[in-house]
Amino acid sequence: MLTANTSTQARVSLAMPSPAGANWSRQPKLWSTMSDLCSLVGIAEAVVEDSFQFQHVQFKAGQRIHTIGQPFDMLYVVNSGFLKTVMIDELGNEQVLSFPMKGDIFGIDGIHGKQYCTETVALTNCDVILVPFKILTSLGRTHASLEAAFHAVMCRELVREQTMISTLGSLTxxxxxxxxxxxxxxxxxxxxxxxxxxxxxxxxxxxxxxxxxxxxxxxxxxxxxxxxxxxxxxxxxxxxxxxxxxxxxxxxxxxxxxxxxxxxxxxxxxxxx
Amino acid sequence: MLTANTSTQARVSLAMPSPAGANWSRQPKLWSTMSDLCSLVGIAEAVVEDSFQFQHVQFKAGQRIHTIGQPFDMLYVVNSGFLKTVMIDELGNEQVLSFPMKGDIFGIDGIHGKQYCTETVALTNCDVILVPFKILTSLGRTHASLEAAFHAVMCRELVREQTMISTLGSLTxxxxxxxxxxxxxxxxxxxxxxxxxxxxxxxxxxxxxxxxxxxxxxxxxxxxxxxxxxxxxxxxxxxxxxxxxxxxxxxxxxxxxxxxxxxxxxxxxxxxx
DNA sequence: CGCATCCTTGAGTGATTTCAAACATAGTGG
DNA sequence: CCACTATGTTTGAAATCACTCAAGGATGCG
Known part of the structure; x- marks a missing residue:
C-alpha cells in the first residue's frame, strides 16, 4: 500500500517540465537541471546557464542512502518518498534527527570532516537527486546567487535544529x-x-x-x-x-x-x- | 573580578602578531586580519592577500550584541569573554542555545531570512570581532579555500546542534x-x-x-x-x-x-x- | 496459517518538576 | 559600616509526568 502511494507521488512530481519527454509516464525521471532543483528546494533562484544534469536514483523502502563514516562527496535532495536520518550514539542507540521528504536536503552534515556523521534510510520507496558537492561549489563560484541560496539552505537547516532543541527542552x-x-x-x-x-x-x-x-x-x-x-x-x-x-x-x-x-x-x- | 579575569584573557590572545604594535598592553586590540580570524576559529586556512581589517568591539556584561528581528549583516567571532545565545518562544520564555566563547562564531542563524532569529548577550565583558557578511562572501568568491572553510564552520555548527538534540532526547x-x-x-x-x-x-x-x-x-x-x-x-x-x-x-x-x-x-x- | 513487527493499554515505579523556604552574595544608599 | 534589596543558590517535601515492564491485539509477509 505504501509503495503504491509513493509511486503515485512520484508521478505527480513528474508533471514538471522534463527533458526526458515522452516516456516519463512509466519510467522515473532520471535527470534534473539546476533550476528544477532550486524550485524543488524552494529557492526563488533560477540560474540560467545550467548545463549540468543531476542524476536521480531510486531507493526501495529500507535501503540506506548513505552511512556513518562513509566519505562525503554528495548532497541529496528528496524528489519523492519519505526517509529518516539518524545518528548512532556511543551505546549503539539510534537517534532520529529528521524525516526528510519532498524538497528536503540531506547529507549536509558530511561537509565538515569529509565524511557523513549520520545515516539516512528510506522509509518508503524514494526518488532522490544526487548533488555532487564539488559541482555545487564550482557552480556557486560562477553564480553568486546560487552560492547565497546554498548558504540560506544550510542556515534554514540550522534554525530548524535550533527550534527542535527548544522544543525538546521546554515542551511536554x-x-x-x-x-x-x-x-x-x-x-x-x-x-x-x-x-x-x-x-x-x-x-x-x-x-x-x-x-x-x-x-x-x-x-x-x-x-x-x-x-x-x-x-x-x-x-x-x-x-x-x-x-x-x-x-x-x-x-x-x-x-x-x-x-x-x-x-x-x-x-x-x-x-x- | 570577572572583569579583571576577562581582560587578562584578552591580553593572552593579543600575543598574536598584531599590526597595532606598541599600545596593546592597555588598549584592547581594535583590528584583526583574516588570518588572525582563521586561526582564532580553528581553521588551518590562511588566506594570503588579506588586506581587509576586521573591527573589534568591546561589550560589557549584560549588553546585547544583536537582537531577534534585527536586520542581518554581520557574523561575530568571540575573541574573549563569555556569552549566551537565546531563542524566545511564543510564550516569551528564553531558551538558551549555546554559550559562545573564544573562537566561536555566532549570528549565523541570520543568513536565511535576512534577520537574526536569536539574540546573544554578554555574560562577562567581551571582545567580539565583527565580520560583515558581504565582505566574507566576496572574499570567499576569490579564495576557494576560504569559502570551503566557511562551509565547514557552518556544518560544524549544524553537527553540534544535532548532537545537542541527541543529548536532550536520550540522556538523564x-x-x-x-x-x-x-x-x-x-x-x-x-x-x-x-x-x-x-x-x-x-x-x-x-x-x-x-x-x-x-x-x-x-x-x-x-x-x-x-x-x-x-x-x-x-x-x-x-x-x-x-x-x-x-x-x-x-x-x-x-x-x-x-x-x-x-x-x-x-x-x-x-x-x- | 504462522511468524515478525508494530501498536495499544494497564499497572507500578521513579525521575524530574513544582512549590516553598532559607541561605549566599553583591551592589546601594543612608 | 550596616542594613536593605535584588539576584542567585541550595535543599526539602509533595506531586506528576513520562518511563519501564508486561501482555494482548492488529497487520503484513512468506
Whole structure:
C-alpha cells in the first residue's frame, strides 16, 4: 500500500517540465537541471546557464542512502518518498534527527570532516537527486546567487535544529506530539496532499526517538488526542479534526482520573473546614 | 573580578602578531586580519592577500550584541569573554542555545531570512570581532579555500546542534550535567586555562535552559556530584576531581535512599520465599 | 496459517518538576 | 559600616509526568 502511494507521488512530481519527454509516464525521471532543483528546494533562484544534469536514483523502502563514516562527496535532495536520518550514539542507540521528504536536503552534515556523521534510510520507496558537492561549489563560484541560496539552505537547516532543541527542552510530551502532527500536516499540504488526512510513514518508535519520548508515550498521546476528538487514529492512518487545538496545545485537558483526584481533594478540604 | 579575569584573557590572545604594535598592553586590540580570524576559529586556512581589517568591539556584561528581528549583516567571532545565545518562544520564555566563547562564531542563524532569529548577550565583558557578511562572501568568491572553510564552520555548527538534540532526547539529567562539565573543561583547557578548576559564567537557570532541565535539578545534580566526590562546587566555583567519571557517567550510583528501597524489596522477597 | 513487527493499554515505579523556604552574595544608599 | 534589596543558590517535601515492564491485539509477509 505504501509503495503504491509513493509511486503515485512520484508521478505527480513528474508533471514538471522534463527533458526526458515522452516516456516519463512509466519510467522515473532520471535527470534534473539546476533550476528544477532550486524550485524543488524552494529557492526563488533560477540560474540560467545550467548545463549540468543531476542524476536521480531510486531507493526501495529500507535501503540506506548513505552511512556513518562513509566519505562525503554528495548532497541529496528528496524528489519523492519519505526517509529518516539518524545518528548512532556511543551505546549503539539510534537517534532520529529528521524525516526528510519532498524538497528536503540531506547529507549536509558530511561537509565538515569529509565524511557523513549520520545515516539516512528510506522509509518508503524514494526518488532522490544526487548533488555532487564539488559541482555545487564550482557552480556557486560562477553564480553568486546560487552560492547565497546554498548558504540560506544550510542556515534554514540550522534554525530548524535550533527550534527542535527548544522544543525538546521546554515542551511536554503532548505538546511535542501535537506539534509533530501540525508539522506533518503542513508538509503534506505543501506537497499537494490532504493536510488533514494522511498515513504516517514512520513507526511509533521512530517518532518517539525524534521527539525524545518512548514509543508508548507517543501511542498513548495519540490515543488521548483521539479520545478528546482532536484527531482520529487507526494505526498509521491519521485524521486531523482540530488543527488549531493541536497548534496551541500546551497540556492535555484534565482526564477523568485527574478530575476525580481533584474532586477528592476538594471534598477533603471541605471536611477539614 | 570577572572583569579583571576577562581582560587578562584578552591580553593572552593579543600575543598574536598584531599590526597595532606598541599600545596593546592597555588598549584592547581594535583590528584583526583574516588570518588572525582563521586561526582564532580553528581553521588551518590562511588566506594570503588579506588586506581587509576586521573591527573589534568591546561589550560589557549584560549588553546585547544583536537582537531577534534585527536586520542581518554581520557574523561575530568571540575573541574573549563569555556569552549566551537565546531563542524566545511564543510564550516569551528564553531558551538558551549555546554559550559562545573564544573562537566561536555566532549570528549565523541570520543568513536565511535576512534577520537574526536569536539574540546573544554578554555574560562577562567581551571582545567580539565583527565580520560583515558581504565582505566574507566576496572574499570567499576569490579564495576557494576560504569559502570551503566557511562551509565547514557552518556544518560544524549544524553537527553540534544535532548532537545537542541527541543529548536532550536520550540522556538523564545527571548525564547531561556531567557532559556539560566535560565540555566546559575541554573548552577552558583549549583556551589555556585550567580544565579542572574554573568559574561558571552562567546561572543555574541558564544551564538548566540549555540542558532542558530546571535550575533546581541542575543545582541538585551538582550537589550530588559533589557528594560522591567527582567534583567540588561552591556557588560558581567548580573543581573537577574525576573527569573520566563525568565522561562515562550514565546514571548516578545508587543513593542511600535507593539502596534502602532495594534492601527492603530484597527482604520482602526473602520473606515470601 | 504462522511468524515478525508494530501498536495499544494497564499497572507500578521513579525521575524530574513544582512549590516553598532559607541561605549566599553583591551592589546601594543612608 | 550596616542594613536593605535584588539576584542567585541550595535543599526539602509533595506531586506528576513520562518511563519501564508486561501482555494482548492488529497487520503484513512468506
Amino acid at each position: 510530551s503532548e505538546a511535542r506530539v501535537a506539534r509533530f502532527l501540525v508539522y506533518l500536516s503542513q508538509r503534506f499540504a505543501e506537497m499537494g496532499y490532504s493536510g488533514t488526512q494522511f498515513n504516517l510513514r514512520m513507526t511509533r518508535a521512530e517518532i518517539g526517538s525524534y521527539l525524545g519520548l518512548t514509543l508508548e508515550t507517543v501511542s498513548r498521546t495519540f490515543s488521548a488526542f483521539n479520545a478528546i476528538g482532536v484527531i482520529s487514529v487507526d494505526q498509521k492512518a491519521i485524521q486531523i479534526h482540530d488543527l488549531e487545538s493541536l497548534r496551541t496545545l500546551r497540556r492535555l485537558p484534565p482526564s477523568r482520573a485527574r478530575v476525580r483526584a481533584e474532586a477528592r481533594r476538594a471534598s477533603m478540604d471541605a471536611m477539614a473546614a | 539529567s545527571e548525564a547531561r550535567v556531567a557532559r556539560f562539565l566535560v565540555y566546559l573543561s575541554q573548552r577552558f583547557a583549549e583556551m589555556g586555562y585550567s580544565g579542572t578548576q574554573f568559574n561558571l559564567r552562567m546561572t543555574r537557570a541558564e544551564i538548566g535552559s540549555y540542558l532542558g532541565l530546571t535550575l533546581e535539578t541542575v543545582s541538585r545534580t551538582f550537589s550530588a556530584f559533589n557528594a560522591i566526590g567527582v567534583i567540588s562546587v561552591d556557588q560558581k566555583a567548580i573543581q573537577i576531581h574525576d573527569l573520566e567519571s563525568l565522561r562515562t557517567l550514565r546514571r548516578l550510583p545508587p543513593s542511600r535512599a535507593r539502596v534502602r528501597a532495594e534492601a527492603r524489596r530484597a527482604s520482602m522477597d526473602a520473606m515470601a520465599a
